[in-house]
Amino acid sequence: MLARSEDVEIVGVCDIKDEIVTAYLDACFQAVEKKPVAFTDYDRMLRELKPDAVLISTPHTLHFEHGMKALEAGCHVFMEKPMVTQVDHAYKIAEKVKEVGKIFVVGYNTPCTPPFKYLRDQIRAGAWGRLEIVTGYLTQGWLRNTRGTWRQNPALSGGGQAYDSGAHLLNSVCWAVEQKVAETHVFMDNCGSPVDINSTINIRFVNGTFAAIAISGNCNVRAGSHTAFVFEDARVEIDGWNGQWIRVFTKDGEIEPELETDGPKTPDDNFINAILGREEPRTSPLNGIVHSELMESIYRSARTGLPAKVA
Numbered sequence: 001m002l003a004r005s006e007d008v009e010i011v012g013v014c015d016i017k018d019e020i021v022t023a024y025l026d027a028c029f030q031a032v033e034k035k036p037v038a039f040t041d042y043d044r045m046l047r048e049l050k051p052d053a054v055l056i057s058t059p060h061t062l063h064f065e066h067g068m069k070a071l072e073a074g075c076h077v078f079m080e081k082p083m084v085t086q087v088d089h090a091y092k093i094a095e096k097v098k099e100v101g102k103i104f105v106v107g108y109n110t111p112c113t114p115p116f117k118y119l120r121d122q123i124r125a126g127a128w129g130r131l132e133i134v135t136g137y138l139t140q141g142w143l144r145n146t147r148g149t150w151r152q153n154p155a156l157s158g159g160g161q162a163y164d165s166g167a168h169l170l171n172s173v174c175w176a177v178e179q180k181v182a183e184t185h186v187f188m189d190n191c192g193s194p195v196d197i198n199s200t201i202n203i204r205f206v207n208g209t210f211a212a213i214a215i216s217g218n219c220n221v222r223a224g225s226h227t228a229f230v231f232e233d234a235r236v237e238i239d240g241w242n243g244q245w246i247r248v249f250t251k252d253g254e255i256e257p258e259l260e261t262d263g264p265k266t267p268d269d270n271f272i273n274a275i276l277g278r279e280e281p282r283t284s285p286l287n288g289i290v291h292s293e294l295m296e297s298i299y300r301s302a303r304t305g306l307p308a309k310v311a
Helices: 018-028 042-049 060-072 087-100 114-125 166-177 267-275 285-304
Strands: 012-014 037-039 053-056 076-080 104-107 131-139 181-189 198-205 210-216 224-231 234-238 246-250 253-255
Touching (some): 042 060, 053 060, 060 076, 076 267, 087 285, 104 285, 114 166, 114 246, 131 166, 166 198, 166 285
Antiparallel strands (some): 131 224, 198 210, 246 253
16 A cells, blocks of 8 residues: 555565565565565664654554654654553553654554544534444454464464454444543453454443444354444444445434545555645544553453453
């Protein structure tokens, strides 16, 4: 995506093994005349190239270290989800971003989509009264498809399906509601894996909105997702995974929402445009903080079998 932008020059790529970097260059930059420099040492890449921006898509538990180093090197940062896997790390990232004054976005699927932008605008405006309940699900064959990878290694992933694919659905809810989480009550099943696969998650936000989310990682049919936002005077059904469709039902029946046509199309677009001063970032470290606090309470509730309050 970034390589296709006229505003971007990719100057370097880095991974832990030469063969991985070489394979990536061969797959993605065959038609590029000036190929990026390959590195297996992240610190060296930052030191020698002095890039303007860094995209971090390493295993989840490494995000904090790699993000802090990039910010300390004076780089704007695009961080793949989840931002980090510890609450204290989320707050430290936010403090560092404020200190260095750089753009920092998190690569969630839906914040740059017109349906979710429309939904959040209506929630902010109170267009349909109070938002009372959110319900949604995500189903994938995640257990089978990620077996043998770092995603099922807790030391690298920080968690399972809820922290991986589930991060998109959970952030879609948190991004639209724009409230911190007060409490969760969760049931989880690892299905024989070292990490969580199936989850049912009940959430109470600080403003009293309830959410009930089911995340399935052992459904070996085509992936599916559906989310509904229930207001006093409306119900909005929306694609909570990719934000590609929306249906709005009011007291007058189904209505056609007026969706933006000139906004960013992807998180990558938004990142580039924010750096160039063309638009505001759609995500920020605050989203990472809310998500980290949510996940900490989710796993605490799953361990204890009791509701878990966010400290």
